[in-house]
Amino acid sequence: DAGVIQSPRHEVTEMGQEVTLRCKPISGHDYLFWYRQTMMRGLELLIYFNNNVPIDDSGMPEDRFSAKMPNASFSTLKIQPSEPRDSAVYFCASSQWTSGGENIQYFGAGTRLSVL
């Protein structure tokens, strides 16, 4: 079974440009999470969805960031306009609710974003 698939793996863009990161969760998973990882701040949860509905976006840094999940198999994280401080690795993860409570999150390979 395929894992979480993220694209692109690397993105280099110039300040002010729009950036769109993509994620395909594991089939059957009902939760989807977007994280950002930097040396300074570690792993931060940006937003997560349950059954395609955004549940908590309190981690989204500012209005330049937006995320959508139009269906159960696809999500996007958009930054417009991008700034150099947005440079980071962005991870998508998905999980499935279980009665035992594990709800293990499985991560994609990440997108390394560099904003020049």
Next chain:
Amino acid sequence: AQKITQTQPGMFVQEKEAVTLDCTYDTSDPSYGLFWYKQPSSGEMIFLIYQGSYDQQNATEGRYSLNFQKARKSANLVISASQLGDSAMYFCAMRGTYNTDKLIFGTGTRLQVFP
């Protein structure tokens, strides 16, 4: 508020030896879950092991085991018979009852396995 603390920024271990990576947590939730993830230099985050707060036994997955001491609020990862491929960053994470969907991560421990 929930918090995860990993006090060891770096650890060294010789191949075939066992190593313990420390993790302490703070929560007021009555039930919670504890996780360990591995991040090799290639960058992906790999799930290793899970421990529920009400689990009677310590979790084990192959060479990984979780030394869970509830009273001390610690959830240390033990890697037995270390291999060169175990060199990576290791993150401890927690999910509580009232935020059942969100994981809080520690700052990580970088493990280096030498021959």
